[in-house]
Amino acid sequence: MTILIGVLTSLTACAPPRSSHIVIGAKNFTEQVVLGELLAQEIEASGGGKVERRFWLAGSYLCQQALVSNRIDAYVEYTGTALTAILKQPLPQPGTCDETCVHAQVARLYDQRYQVREGPGLGFEDTFAMVVRGDDARRLGLKTISEVTKHPEIARLGVGYEFAERPDGLRGLSAAYGLKFEGPPRTMELGLLYRSLAARQVDIVAGNSTDSAIKALDFVALEDDKHYFPPYEAVPLVRDDSLRRWPQIGIAEQKLAGKVSAEEMRAMNFAVESQHRDAGEVVREFRAKKGL
Numbered sequence: 001m002t003i004l005i006g007v008l009t010s011l012t013a014c015a016p017p018r019s020s021h022i023v024i025g026a027k028n029f030t031e032q033v034v035l036g037e038l039l040a041q042e043i044e045a046s047g048g049g050k051v052e053r054r055f056w057l058a059g060s061y062l063c064q065q066a067l068v069s070n071r072i073d074a075y076v077e078y079t080g081t082a083l084t085a086i087l088k089q090p091l092p093q094p095g096t097c098d099e100t101c102v103h104a105q106v107a108r109l110y111d112q113r114y115q116v117r118e119g120p121g122l123g124f125e126d127t128f129a130m131v132v133r134g135d136d137a138r139r140l141g142l143k144t145i146s147e148v149t150k151h152p153e154i155a156r157l158g159v160g161y162e163f164a165e166r167p168d169g170l171r172g173l174s175a176a177y178g179l180k181f182e183g184p185p186r187t188m189e190l191g192l193l194y195r196s197l198a199a200r201q202v203d204i205v206a207g208n209s210t211d212s213a214i215k216a217l218d219f220v221a222l223e224d225d226k227h228y229f230p231p232y233e234a235v236p237l238v239r240d241d242s243l244r245r246w247p248q249i250g251i252a253e254q255k256l257a258g259k260v261s262a263e264e265m266r267a268m269n270f271a272v273e274s275q276h277r278d279a280g281e282v283v284r285e286f287r288a289k290k291g292l
Contacts, residue, residue, distance in 0.1 A: 022048050022246055025063050025072035026055040029190045030279075031126065031210060034268050035076040037283045038122075039236060042256055042292060048248030059162050060085050068114050073242035074249060078126055080230035082106045082237070084168040087113070091168055094227035099125070102231045110237065117243055119236035119250075120257035124210065124265050127224070127232045128163070130173075131207040133197060134218035144225040145177050148204065155182035158202035160190045168230065170206065176228045194219070210262055212270035234260070259290055 022043055026036030033055045040051040054072055057063050064086050066072045079102045083089045087109045092102065107118040130145050132154065137143070140151050148154050157179075163169040164187050173179065186202055193205040194213040207214065207221070214221055236253050243250050264286065271282045 021050060021052055022074075022242070022249065023052045023054055023072045025057050025066050025075035026053075027060065027063055027075075028056045028058050030212075030272050031208070031265065031269050032076065033279050034265075034272060034283060035122070035234065037279045038256065038260075038286070039074065039076060039252065041280070041283055041287060042252035043246075043248055045287075045292065046248040046251040046255070048246055048252070060166075067116060067237060067239065070239070073246070074236055074238040076122070076234055077237050078232040078234055079103055079106050080127070080168060080232040081166075082110070082118075082235075083230060085162075085166045088167070091172060091228075092230055097230070099231040099233055103233060103235070106235075111240075115240040117238050117240055119238060119253040122234045122236075122256055123258040123260045124262040125231060125233050126208050126210045126262070126265070127229050128168075128173075129207050129209045129211070129214070129221035130204055130224075131194075131197065131211075131214060131219050131221050132204050133200075134220050136203065137220035137222075142220065142222060144223045145173075145179075145228075146225050148222070149178055149180075154203045156202040156204075157181040157185040158193050158196050158205040159185045159187055160193065160206065161187050163206045173206075173228055176226055210265045210269060212266050212273050215266065216270060216274055234265075255292060259292070 024036050024040045026032040036053060036055050040053055043051050057066060060077065060081055063075050067075060083102055083106055084091060087106065089105065110116040110118055132142055142148065142151065159170055164185060170185060188196065193207060194217060196202045197205050197219065198217055209221060213219065238249055268282050268286060271277045272279050
């Protein structure tokens, strides 16, 4: 018993101290940094004090671990990613579970398993998108993912590391559409996907619907005509104990609810990625325009 008490005391002493300020996380791509900055600025404006930013965390799994281990208080996730990649739920059959249904499932399971609260949606969805060069789309008449199977010249696929492994990613998509490519997919950091597509090193990539490069580089996002992908509404995930300790987080969530359209998200992504502007400055401008 004495030994057990000693071990427990040692573990308690080694545990990281509870932060005295709010910590907001974000994944490792531009849109996530913009959304993390948006949430952080709104919390500060709501009286939550100086917020610590822990951005560029390497993907959904690391953000989830940081959240449940109390190293961050909140981050913005996408409902389809939360449902399949984090909560390990099967993909909804097309037509059986709409955005509201997925939202309710995610909220219930996060509360039950992790004591994490799903906040109101920010107003837009960022779904996966299969993207080709505009000249190829026009030359081949490509509009949908199904049509890719008729064109063997769309032979080389590029994907991010996470998409290659996650349950709502490459394996399921390939099975749903009967997609076959030349050799294994080329996996790379998200920031390199569109560069590789533009440089003709690959012919099609798994991107995101709000990526600014799609319009800027004359790419085309193909229609998910079989409705394989679930809804991917952007929502804050916040620890219950953090909400109790800092009600300003909840106030900020309510102020941001429904405030960001997909077009506005693309514009902010473009400003940071293509115009090389500071994410904090871009978010401050956006908030000012919205009267926040």
